Amino acid sequence: MAEQALTGYKKWMEGVGEQGVFFSRFFRNIFTGGFEWSEFVRQCYEIGYKSFMLVGLTSFIMGLVLILQLRPSMVDMGAESMLPKTLAVSFIREMGPVITAIICAGKIASSIGAELGSMKVTEQIDAMEVSGANPMQYLVVTRILATTIMVPILALMGDVIGLFGGFLALNFTDDISFSLYFHKCISSLEFIDFLPALVKTMFFGFAIGFVGCYKGFHSDKGTESVGLAANSAVVTASLWIFVIDAFAVQVTSILFYR
Amino acid sequence: MEEQVKHNGEQKRTPNEVVVDIEHISKSFGDNEVLKDISLKVKRGENVVVLGKSGQGKSVTIQCIVGLLNPDEGVVKVFGDVVADMGDKQLKALRTKVGFLFQSGALYDSMTVRENLEFPLTRVLKMKDKAEIDQRVEEVLEGVGLLDAIDKMPSDLSGGMRKRVGLARTMIVKPEIMLYDEPTTGLDPITSREISELILNMQKKYKTSSIIITHDMECAKITGDRVVIMNDGEYIAEGSFDELQSSDDELVRSFFNETT
Ligand SMILES: Nc1ncnc2c1ncn2[C@@H]1O[C@H](COP(=O)(O)OP(=O)(O)O)[C@@H](O)[C@H]1O
Ligand SMILES: [Mg+2]
Numbered sequence: 001m002a003e004q005a006l007t008g009y010k011k012w013m014e015g016v017g018e019q020g021v022f023f024s025r026f027f028r029n030i031f032t033g034g035f036e037w038s039e040f041v042r043q044c045y046e047i048g049y050k051s052f053m054l055v056g057l058t059s060f061i062m063g064l065v066l067i068l069q070l071r072p073s074m075v076d077m078g079a080e081s082m083l084p085k086t087l088a089v090s091f092i093r094e095m096g097p098v099i100t101a102i103i104c105a106g107k108i109a110s111s112i113g114a115e116l117g118s119m120k121v122t123e124q125i126d127a128m129e130v131s132g133a134n135p136m137q138y139l140v141v142t143r144i145l146a147t148t149i150m151v152p153i154l155a156l157m158g159d160v161i162g163l164f165g166g167f168l169a170l171n172f173t174d175d176i177s178f179s180l181y182f183h184k185c186i187s188s189l190e191f192i193d194f195l196p197a198l199v200k201t202m203f204f205g206f207a208i209g210f211v212g213c214y215k216g217f218h219s220d221k222g223t224e225s226v227g228l229a230a231n232s233a234v235v236t237a238s239l240w241i242f243v244i245d246a247f248a249v250q251v252t253s254i255l256f257y258r
Numbered sequence: 259m260e261e262q263v264k265h266n267g268e269q270k271r272t273p274n275e276v277v278v279d280i281e282h283i284s285k286s287f288g289d290n291e292v293l294k295d296i297s298l299k300v301k302r303g304e305n306v307v308v309l310g311k312s313g314q315g316k317s318v319t320i321q322c323i324v325g326l327l328n329p330d331e332g333v334v335k336v337f338g339d340v341v342a343d344m345g346d347k348q349l350k351a352l353r354t355k356v357g358f359l360f361q362s363g364a365l366y367d368s369m370t371v372r373e374n375l376e377f378p379l380t381r382v383l384k385m386k387d388k389a390e391i392d393q394r395v396e397e398v399l400e401g402v403g404l405l406d407a408i409d410k411m412p413s414d415l416s417g418g419m420r421k422r423v424g425l426a427r428t429m430i431v432k433p434e435i436m437l438y439d440e441p442t443t444g445l446d447p448i449t450s451r452e453i454s455e456l457i458l459n460m461q462k463k464y465k466t467s468s469i470i471i472t473h474d475m476e477c478a479k480i481t482g483d484r485v486v487i488m489n490d491g492e493y494i495a496e497g498s499f500d501e502l503q504s505s506d507d508e509l510v511r512s513f514f515n516e517t518t
Binding site: 034122124126127132 | 324367
């Protein structure tokens with residue numbers, strides 16, 4: 001029993017160490033010159049293209065549903081006019097970033113994990129390394145930077161679409177003009193609602209790219225390990241997103257709400 | 259490119275120069291003792307064939323030559339320098355001079371054949387001139403007889419074609435040493451012979467030194483100047499193909515009998 005726990009602990013520590021090494025290799029390779037611009041742009045496009053529809057649809061439905069759920073109790077409190085503000089604040093601060101990140105964890109972390117995992121299994125990564133080219137630079141740096149930039153952009157789009165969903169839901173019962181609704185949303189927001197959300201989503205994006213690449217790069221050389229890499233990339237990335245979120249809320253409240 | 263030319267100039271090109279020198283290396287993975295005591299010298303322009311059953315550590319041996327793995331004990335020297343002591347820069351320079359053909363071909367499957375071949379030219383040799391790159395790509399593809407497939411994706415190619423493209427991608431940087439990991443395994447006899455002859459042609463044309471890992475006796479016979487037999491993490495016999503074929507040792511002879 002105790003021995004088992006000990007080897008489990010040792011394995012875990014080794015994993016942490018490996019990730020540290022992977023991170024420092026990633027970081028060094030950003031600056032070593034020969035940045036792969038075309039591959040980076042291709043990755044940004046793929047990531048945006050792959051998840052835009054899903055992020056949009058989910059955000060739209062969440063915005064719609066949130067308004068429908070909130071309305072009765074808000075009406076009871078006589079705070080019906082506060083609905084746009086409530087939705088805007090909750091969406092920009094929390095719902096938009098987390099929904100987008102979770103969807104990207106499922107869609108992008110898994111596909112990066114599977115892609116790099118299968119490149120590892122079929123010896124493509126070894127071949128790149130042995131040819132004297134730099135797989136870290138070509139495969140990893142491009143992907144991690146692409147997710148770090150694209151997830152915030154997707155989250156911002158998700159925010160707008162979610163608010164639009166809320167607008168439609170509000171129009172089921174009330175009659176509010178588009179411009180008034182968005183004016184109410186925007187005027188209720190402050191700079192400190194946007195900045196932490198933006199920083200947070202960049203960290204989400206980084207976690208998604210990093211976990212996907214790490215799991216793929218370090219998968220074993222069996223065929224079943226490709227599925228394993230994809231699967232554990234999703235689970236780990238999702239977990240990281242919630243951990244980062246919990247951290248972010250603490251840091252934000254210390255910095256801004258005191 | 260320039261750097262490479264300069265380096266070659268410095269090298270003494272004596273006919274018996276040893277380019278790869280493996281000295282008593284051993285390697286274990288956990289409890290799995292894969293290599294026990296392996297020594298092998300490869301001279302310039304020589305083709306050495308390594309025979310052995312699967313799972314004997316043949317692939318592990320050649321991975322030590324390019325620094326993908328490092329031996330637990332013993333040293334591997336390439337062009338006189340110890341591989342395990344090399345820094346990133348030196349290792350990269352070494353890898354441009356050593357070509358490695360993986361068993362699967364290891365083509366980058368998100369790229370076309372052309373892009374696969376351009377990759378080492380633009381990323382490793384840092385070539386910029388488009389016309390020069392195109393010319394080099396077409397020349398080497400012509401050499402393996404696959405010019406038609408230039409714009410195909412690897413998934414549209416047969417196993418034999420993939421190996422040939424893999425060979426072309428490795429040869430395109432004109433390495434001085436070639437390491438072939440089971441170049442003919444899984445191919446039909448006719449394609450196997452074509453690949454073996456291609457290997458022989460490459461040796462003649464570019465004067466490369468090679469280590470060829472194989473189970474294929476015909477491939478060994480066609481390509482090998484010298485044959486070594488590996489068993490249980492050690493080399494048990496060495497000689498020309500004909501010498502080993504008529505060896506007194508039963509274990510050695512069994513390799514030849516299996517397939518005939
Ligand atoms: N990177 C590695 N990690 C752990 N074990 C390995 C690794 N590479 C090879 N092995 C083990 O070493 C042994 C020899 O493998 P290999 O050199 O591929 O044999 P072969 O002679 O068929 O090429 C096998 O048992 C394999 O499981
Ligand atoms: Mg092998």
